Amino acid sequence: MSSILVIGGTGNIGQHLVTASLKAGHRTAVLVRPTTVASDSDKAKLLNSLEARGVSVVYGDMNNHKSLVAAIKQHGEVVISAVGHGRPEELDGQLKIIEAIKEVGCVKRFVPSEFGCDVEHHVEHTLEPANSMIVTPKLRVRRAIRDAGIPHTIICSYWATGLLFSTLGNSGENGPLSTGVDIFGDENSRAIFVNEKDMSMLTIRAVEDPRTLDKILHVRPPANMRSFGQLVHLLEKKTGKTFERHYVTEPELVKKIQEAPFPLNFQLAMVHSTVAHAGACEHAVDPAVSVEATLLYPDVQFIKVEDCLDGFLPAF
Template sequence: MAAPSSDTQHATSPSRSTTIDNFKNLGVRFLLGDLNDHTSLVNSIKQADVVISTVGHSLLGQQDKVLSAIKEAGNVKNSFCLYTGFGGFHVTDMPCPYQRFFPSEFGNDVDRAQSVEPAKSAYATKAMFRRRIEEEGIPYTIVSCNFFAGYFLPTLAQPGATSPPRDKVIIMGDGTPKAVFNKEEDIGTYTIKAVDDPRTLNKILYVRPPMNTYSFNDLVSLWEKKIGKTLERIHVPEEQILKQITEASPPLNVLLSLCHCVFVKGGQTNFEIEPSFGVEASELYPDVKYTTVDEILDNYV
């Protein structure tokens, strides 16, 4: 299920048309819908078992509309995914015995990450929506996939850079907290494997593979080994980072606050995954051969 985009040129671009055609060739059905049209949401969700929301930051507060539609629909038959960009809905004919909702999270665990503004407000919005899902008794799975490797690794998480460092590297804090970098396709694979898995029902699915979990210091060491060169390491103290966040404009302040949460506070790995609230994807699905950070960095040497 995908909603219509206000960007007509983007929505009708050749690459988007090719993507849509590829989905259709795989048997995907497209249903028109709109976050601002409750009836269209209900009618589409009635044909689904699993609702996966990936709405962007600016639409997080509107997920209540999806939740209301799920409640009213009550009974659905296929798997469907809601995402922004060209507005409508796509529905796949995939039988699923477990009805559930995947809210738009796909990042850090917002209930356990220590953060400052502006990331703090976004996390608070997601956390409040979690409580709403729980209060309404809607079955759910939350995917905490940590960092998208395709966004952070091409620059080695250097804000404002367009390529990985070759001479010097900026490290937030002392570089010891561990972060997790996952390839986007692998996140998608784990998500789809979880849709009808009773072990992930009403749980957080953490994507925290051991081969993709690195401290910033270790990540730099791996990169140095690949390029055969020792980089100058510039460690930025937390006080200076907080000052940079308050002085930066969007979207840089958002990125800096997110990096502060992860690289300084250890927001992705400073807690144990307890069976009472979560499971780890690579342990749950050992058959999935995920792409490692080591392999991904080879593309940028």
């Protein structure tokens, strides 16, 4: 069992990583900014409940080198970052984690904040503002980790179900989805959906696994690869309703992205990078640098898209 330090453990994805680490029996700590506890009562409650479950709450800041080094020295045999993409300084701030890991010198695995598509594969066709907000900074961090020779694993777990299924990428401009739904891409453009619990459980397995050392772990359960049209069909089956479909072609989607305000333009640009090119997420991987979670961990029963959708049915 390792000691695992999660930076960003109060975030959407980070909370699941902390729970998965605890569940696997690791000594688990979260690095938290003191201002978070003072200013956000929900996060303060979350931290209290994590502490009650045995998590060490360590006060510090990714931007404060001294506090970062101290936290990693004491709690971070393994360091997992789940900082967000909402502010430009967060993903790029991970360059400071890399500096701290270099100084400490004995971190056995670093997992940077990724948990999405393979940015190396998507860099050419991801539109703004998603390219500058996500793809470019994640690439910069990957390069810095490799240049520094830090033992690492990158988790590509594609679309988090909890974050997409409430809207299926729709802006709400057609009213509730049950009255009209935009469908992006055709039946050949499938996205990959992974529940946050599965992506976190696999991350925690991967940090202990020599087969994932310095590799990209692709989490691509075949049963969870679906087009947006197939998701709507599933929703119709589950709700018994018929949705009016608006098929959005690629040029129309590009126009929507150019005209939409932030953050909708960002969300649509992420959808575009997934569906504009058939098979965008299903590319063959180079075994020298990548491994498939479904092959490494054949025992894992992935939470199915069908079951994830159930949680959102009241919204439709």
